[in-house]
Amino acid sequence: MSEQEQPAIHKGLAGVVVDTTAISSVNPETNSLLYRGYPVQELAADCSFEEVAYLLWHGELPTDDALLVFEATERENRPLDPTVKRVIDDLPLTAHPMDVVRTAVSVIGADDPDAEVSTPESNLGKSVRLFAQLPSVVAYDQRRRQGLELVEPHEELDYAENFLYMTFGEVPDPVVVDAFRVSLILYAEHSFNASTFTARVIASTLSDLYSAVVGAVGALKGPLHGGANEAVMHVFDEIGTADRAEEWLDAALAEKRKIMGFGHRVYKNGDSRVPTMKAALDALVEHYDRADLLELYTTLENAMGERKNIKPNLDYPSGPAYSLMGFATETFTPLFAAARVTGWTAHVMEQLASNSLIRPLSLYDGPAERHL
Ligand SMILES: CC(=O)SCCNC(=O)CCNC(=O)[C@H](O)C(C)(C)COP(=O)(O)OP(=O)(O)OC[C@H]1O[C@@H](n2cnc3c(N)ncnc32)[C@H](O)[C@@H]1OP(=O)(O)O
Ligand SMILES: O=C([O-])CC(=O)C(=O)O
Numbered sequence: 001m002s003e004q005e006q007p008a009i010h011k012g013l014a015g016v017v018v019d020t021t022a023i024s025s026v027n028p029e030t031n032s033l034l035y036r037g038y039p040v041q042e043l044a045a046d047c048s049f050e051e052v053a054y055l056l057w058h059g060e061l062p063t064d065d066a067l068l069v070f071e072a073t074e075r076e077n078r079p080l081d082p083t084v085k086r087v088i089d090d091l092p093l094t095a096h097p098m099d100v101v102r103t104a105v106s107v108i109g110a111d112d113p114d115a116e117v118s119t120p121e122s123n124l125g126k127s128v129r130l131f132a133q134l135p136s137v138v139a140y141d142q143r144r145r146q147g148l149e150l151v152e153p154h155e156e157l158d159y160a161e162n163f164l165y166m167t168f169g170e171v172p173d174p175v176v177v178d179a180f181r182v183s184l185i186l187y188a189e190h191s192f193n194a195s196t197f198t199a200r201v202i203a204s205t206l207s208d209l210y211s212a213v214v215g216a217v218g219a220l221k222g223p224l225h226g227g228a229n230e231a232v233m234h235v236f237d238e239i240g241t242a243d244r245a246e247e248w249l250d251a252a253l254a255e256k257r258k259i260m261g262f263g264h265r266v267y268k269n270g271d272s273r274v275p276t277m278k279a280a281l282d283a284l285v286e287h288y289d290r291a292d293l294l295e296l297y298t299t300l301e302n303a304m305g306e307r308k309n310i311k312p313n314l315d316y317p318s319g320p321a322y323s324l325m326g327f328a329t330e331t332f333t334p335l336f337a338a339a340r341v342t343g344w345t346a347h348v349m350e351q352l353a354s355n356s357l358i359r360p361l362s363l364y365d366g367p368a369e370r371h372l
Contacts, residue, residue, distance in 0.1 A: 019200075021191060022036070041275075043185055048158055048160070053131055078136055088100060097138070097141050099221075101138065109214070127209065139163060164176070167327070183280065190343065194219050204356065221333060263313065274317060284324040
């Protein structure tokens with residue numbers, strides 16, 4: 001390219017279509033999200049999280065027989081290897097829980113003698129193993145921070161029930177289990193978001209699946225992406241009560257702060273997943289009798305609409321929902337990671353099935369050539 005020709009720069013890759021995908025379709029025009037063609041709202045209403053994971057990986061919902069086999073495999077894979085437990089135990093409590101998840105995925109990978117085998121069957125096996133073990137990692141980390149013993153997985157419980165059981169030592173009310181199941185389904189997949197794209201970049205070098213997931217966890221941690229669900233709760237704590245929300249927002253906007261849980265790179269008119277998660281939050285608010293929390297939620301949402309016309313994203317209702325369920329705030333993004341590992345690994349396998357090294361160009365704007 002000559003010096004005169006100035007290529008278009010797509011900062012943040014905004015608006016750039018880099019590849020095709022058959023896994024999900026995010027449609028801001030119709031405000032819809034489809035997983036393998038199915039509206040996510042229908043999946044959230046009728047499916048278990050196991051069925052949705054199977055759909056993302058295989059392209060079709062499981063038959064009854066296939067589901068039984070898949071559920072049995074997931075349950076067998078839940079217990080953590082002693083090496084993984086030991087490494088978690090050795091990590092300081094000052095480490096963020098996302099650092100624990102990132103390290104645990106790395107150790108699970110390093111412990112796998114087939115880590116370097118990259119056939120579709122082997123990668124599917126690794127995906128199921130990570131899917132089954134991340135709840136054990138996340139639940140154990142929350143418990144150890146509270147000085148509690150690890151709760152071993154319960155093989156008669158489904159994924160969502162068992163996750164809550166391992167975290168809290170009991171299966172909560174069905175209202176809570178259902179809200180949790182819905183959140184996992186909504187968080188599972190969202191096309192070429194930053195963490196999934198990170199996983200695809202790593203996979204495109206023909207690195208292993210575990211490395212791709214480690215990178216994705218790192219990308220998800222940031223507050224402009226998955227870290228926002230944790231950050232929303234810090235905002236709620238900072239504001240305190242609904243009557244202080246408008247004043248807080250005006251001050252935050254005056255300081256040019258980004259308001260966590262609002263805005264989206266693709267949806268500019270509202271996130272398709274929010275109404276479903278908001279309904280789950282409403283059910284939790286009623287169950288726990290926390291109208292005060294809902295008042296704060298609504299006041300801030302309305303004020304943000306009036307001031308900036310910016311709508312909430314999925315992290316806005318998920319943060320307070322996870323808080324009501326009893327999760328520690330710093331555990332919210334690990335919950336997102338546990339759900340999104342389904343989408344990440346589906347994308348790694350899709351990338352590998354039709355690979356091209358991901359390597360964009362940049363426009364140099366440093367010093368002109370010079371010599372010593
Ligand atoms: C599940 C998920 O990962 S969803 C995303 C979770 N992240 C968050 O909630 C963090 C808060 N939100 C944001 O920072 C942004 O909305 C992002 C990063 C998600 C999307 O950003 P972009 O697509 O790059 O939007 P962009 O930054 O161009 O915003 C356009 C305008 O809206 C403003 N804006 C966007 N989001 C916000 C926000 N949350 N608070 C305040 N202003 C905002 C920007 O400041 C910008 O204003 P300007 O034109 O006056 O400079
Ligand atoms: O799509 C995005 O950019 C972020 C998002 O909502 C997600 O990953 O769920």
